Amino acid sequence: MERKLVSLSPSVSTSEMETNSTFSDHHSNRNCTVENFKREFYPIVYLIIFIWGALGNGFSIYVFLQPYRKSTSVNIFMLNLATSDLLFTATLPFRVDYYLRGSNWIFGDLTCRIMSYSLYVNMYSSIYFLTVLSVVRFLATVHPFRLLHATSIKNAWIVCGFIWIFIMASSIMLLYNGSELKGNVTLCLELNRNKASKLKTMNYIALVVGFLLPFCTLSICYLLIIRALLKVEVPESGLRLSHRKALTTIIIALIIFLLCFLPYHTLRTVHLLQWKADTCRDPLHKAVAITLALAAANSCFNPLLYYFAGENFKDRLKSALGKYHPQEPKCSFPFCVWLKNETRV
Template sequence: MNISKKVLDDNFTNNCFNCTIDGFKQAVYPIMYLFIFLLGAVGNGLSIYVFFQPSQKKISANIYMQNLAVSDLMFVSTLPLRATYFLLGSRWVFGDILCRTMTYTLYVNMYCSIYFLTMLSIVRFVAIVYPFKHMKVANMKYARITCAAIWVFVLASASPLLCKEIAGYIDPVKCLELHPSSTHRLLMLNSIVLIVGFILPFCTIIVCYVFAIKTLLKSRTPQRKRMICHKKALLTIIITLIFFLLCFLPYHILRTVHLVYSNSSQDNLPVHKALVVTLCLAAMNSCLDPILYYFAAENFKAKFRSLCCR
C-alpha cells in the first residue's frame, strides 16, 4: 500500500509539474511571440525597404545591417506558428518537417544575429582605433564575402537540428519541447555552440568596447567630421553590448543550466520558467535591432524620417 501510494504521489507531482510549466508557457509565449511578430515585421520590413533604396549609402556597416534585418524578418515570420502551438495547449498541427524547421530557424537567426552584430562592432572599432586600416576592413566586397560566409557557416552548423533524432518527437503533436532521448546530444552541441556562438563573439565585443573607449579618452579634440564618426561607432558598440547583455547572455546561461539538470531530480520549476522568459528576451532581439539601424546606420535616420513624412 505504501509503495502504491508513493507511486501515485510521484505521478501526481510530475503531472502537476507538467501542468504548471505548460500553463506558464501557454500564458507567456503566445502574447510575447505575437507582440514580437508585430513589432519585428513592421520594424524590419521598413528597415529592409530603407536599406535597399537606390540612394542609400553603400558601405560595409549597412551591408551587415541589411543581412541582420533579413535574418530577423525570416525569424519573426515563424512566430505566429509558434504562438498557435501554445495557444492550442502545446499541440502541433503543422507536421514534423515544419516542426523541425521552427527550431532550426530560431537558432539560425540567433547566431546569424550574433555574428553580424559582432562584425559590425569590429568594423566600428577599427574606425576608431585603426582609422588608416578602416578602408580595407570596410571594403564592400569584403563585407559581402563575410556575410555569405556567416550564412553558410551558421546554416551548416545548425543543420543537426533538422534531424529527427534530435529535434523530432515520438508524439507527432509535440514540438518546440526538449525531448528526453536527445538531451545528451543537445548538451554536447550546447557546449560547442556556447563557446563558438556566444562566448567568443561576446568577448570580442567587450574588447572592442574597452579599446574604443581607451582610444577616445586618449584622443584630443578631433575634427567635427571625425567626432561624428567616432560617436556613431561608439554608439554601435554600446547598443550591441546592451543587446548581448539583455537578450543573449541570460538565455545562454539558463539554457545550459536547464540542459545539465534536465534528466536530474534537481531540475526545478523556477529554472524552467526562467528559461521561458529568457527565450522570449532572445527572440525580442529581432524587434530591437531596428533601434540600432536608426541610431547607427549611415543615412538611415534621414531616409526613415523622409519615408514617414511621405
Template structure:
C-alpha cells in the first residue's frame, strides 16, 4: 500500500510537470513541431514516467526499509530505519518535488511573459491569458495544497523521530497532510478538464453518448 501510494503521488507530480512543459512550448514556440507533443511520443513519455517512478519507489517494497514499528498504526516508523529514511527523503524531496515545482514555475513565468508581449488581437490575447492563468492557478493550488504540506511535515517528522521531541500532534498533522497528498487524484481531472482541450472534448463526447 505504501509503494502504491508513493508511486501514484510522484507520477502525478511528474505528469503535472510535463503538462506545464508542453503548455510552455505551445505558447513560447507555437510554430515549431515538437516530437514530444505527438501522440506517439506522448505515450512514450507517459510510459517512461511510470517506469521511472515505479523503479525509484521499489525500495519501499523492502520490509527492512519501509517496515513499521507497529503495523497497525499509520506512519509509525521503526527507530532503526529513521536515518535511512531521512536520507531517502532528502533525495526524493529534491528530485520528486523541488525540481518539478521549480520547472513548473520557470515554464509559466516565460509563458506569461510571451503572452504579455504578444501582438495578437486583444480578444484573442484575453482568451489566451484566461486559459493560461487558469492552468497556472489550478496547478499551483494542487502543488501548494496537496504536496507542499506533506513534504515539509514528512521531513520534520523524520528529523524529530530520531530524538525525544517526536510527539503525537506532529504525527496527527502528518497523517492529515498525507490525506491531502492522496486527494490529488480527485483534483487532477479538474486540471486536465480546464487545461486540455482534447480531454474536455472527449468528456463531452462520452456524456453525449
C-alpha cells in the first residue's frame, strides 16, 4: 500500500492498498506470503498493462489527432481520456522494477512521489471523463437540439480543463511524501501506519465523491436512455446511429466501472476497516492487490470505447491506415477511364 497523505477531493484515494510485510512491520517474523505474491503478480500484470495500454492509447491519440472534416465534443473527451491513460502507463515500468527488486526503490524520492500521484490522477480523471462522456451522449440523444450549445467543442475543452485542474490540484497532497529508508532497502508505494485513522476518513470522502457519485450518475443515464428508447418506435433497420452509440458508450463505461473501479473501492474500504498493526491477512491483502491491478487496467479497456463508440473513429482510423497503403496504380487506357467514370455514377 502506498505511503502517503490524502486530500479531501475525489481524485485522491486513501492508498493503493498494496500490501506487503511493511504493512505491519517490515522486519516482522510473521509468515505473510503477500510479499512473494506481489513479486510474482505485479511485474507480469503491470508489464501487460504497459504494453497494451501504451500501444492502444498511443495509437488512439494518433487517430484522434488526424485532420478530419468534423470534430465533436465526444472525441475531445476521449482524446483527454486517452492522454491520461498514456501518461499513466509510462509510470508502470518503474513499478515493475520496484517489485522485481523485492520492494526496493532505486529511482529517487521525487519519482516515488510521482508514482502515487499518477495512479490516482489517472483513476479519477478516467472516472470523470467516462461519466461526462455518458452524460453528453445521453443529452445528445434525448435533447439533441435544446442542448446543442452545451455540447460544443469550446465547452468540451472547458469541461476537460476543469476536470484536469480539479483532479491534479486536489491530488497535490500525494506529492508531499516520498520514499523511506528501512534498513538496507528504500520503500515506496507503502502505507504510512501513523496515518491509518486519517486514511479511513479520507477514504469515505473519496469513495462518495470520487466513485459513488459518478457511478450513480452513470447508472441513471443508462436507465433514462433505456426508458427513452422504449418510447421510440424502432424501425426494422434497428436503432438510430445516435441511439446506438449512446447506448454503447454507457454500457462500456458501466462495464469498466463494474470491472475496474467497483472491486477496488469496495475492498479498499473493507481493508481499511479491518486493518490492524502487526496483523497479517493474506487472503484480503492478495485480493486488494488484484483489484488494484484491475483498477490500473482501465487504461487497456478504454480503447475499446473509442473504437465502438467514438465519433468518426473508424473513418479516422481508415484514413490513418490509408496513408501507409500504396495507392492504386494509375491507368491511362480508355477502358480504365471508362470504368472509373462508371464507378462514380
